[in-house]
Amino acid sequence: MIIALTRVIKLIRPEARAVFPYSNSLYIDDEVQTFIDAGSGGRAYAEIPTDKIELLLLSHNHFDHVNGISFFSRARIMAGREEALTYQNQELYLEFSGFYDWERLMGQMDRGLLSGTMSLPEDVPAQRGFQEVQLDGLIKDGDVFELGATSLRAIHLPGHSPGHYAFYCEKEGILFSADLDLAPDGPWYGGGLSDFDELEKSIKKLIEINPRILVTSHRRVFDAAQDNIPALLQAYLDVPLKKEEQSLIYLAEPRTIEDIARQEFIEGFKGKTPFAVFFTKMMIDKHLKRLEKAGKVKKIDETHYIRIG
Known part of the structure; x- marks a missing residue:
C-alpha cells in the first residue's frame, strides 16, 4: 500500500500488518529515487519501480528492515557507520543480535532460533540470520542527502541498536523514526548491543525535535494536527521507566x-x-x-x- 504524505514523499506499507518480518518503508520519489528500509515485502514493492531506485538507506541492521535488499538491485546501499561491521562479520552480527546471551538467559544455546531457518511469508526473500551486505557508503549523524526538491537529514538515535538512524525531511516536517515506533507496550531494546540509557536520550531528542508528522516502521502515521506527538513519545518512554520502578520495589x-x-x-x-x-x-x-x-x-x-x- 502506498500512502502519499506529499507529492514525492510516500509511505510504503506491507500488505500484511507491519510487524515482524515486515516493516514500513519510506519512498522519496524525487530526482534521486530513494528508499528508506527494505522490509515491506515483495507484494508491497510490486507497485514500485524498484529497478529505478538509486539509493537505499538502512535505518539499522535488523531482519525486518533489511530482508528485501535484493529487490533493489541497482541501488547504492548505505547504513549507519556504528553497525557497518555487522553487515560483514558473522561473529559481530551474532553478538549484535544477542546470540551469545541466549544460553545465560534461556538455559540452552539454540543457533537455529537466532540464526537458522524459519517459516516466512513467500514475499520475504531472505532467511533470518546473518546476511553479508556490501555497503556502498556509511551514514553518520547530521549527514544531509540532497535528493532534488527534498532534503533528508540523518539523525543518529541509538539505543534500540547502536547504529539506529532516523531520517528527517525538515522542510516538510516529516520524520521517519524507524523502530522508535510509539508501540503501546513501549520501546524494544533487547539486542545484544542495545542500550537503554542511549534509548532514553534518543526518545527525548525526538521530543525536542517535535516533528509535524512522525512516520514509524511498525505503526500508523502520527500527525500533529490530530496527535500530541511529544506527549505520545513521553508516554512511550514512561512504559519501561515504570517497569524499572516496579522492578526496584519487587x-x-x-x-x-x-x-x-x-x-x-x-x-x-x-x-x-x-x-x-x-x-x-x-x-x-x-x-x-x-x-x-x-x-x-x-x-x-x-x-x-x-x-x-
Missing part, C-alpha cells in the same frame, strides 16, 4: 531475572514465543545493570539481585 527480597520476568507488571511473558521470552529477559537484564550502576541494587550471587536501602 527487589526488596533477592530475585532473579526469571522471577522478575514472571511478574504481571512486566507483561507479555506467559505463552510467548522463545524469542519474546528471551528479549524480555534481555531488557530486564539491562535495567538490572543500570540500577546496579546507579547503586540502587546489588548482585548477591550468580543469579540473584536485591535492592539497596
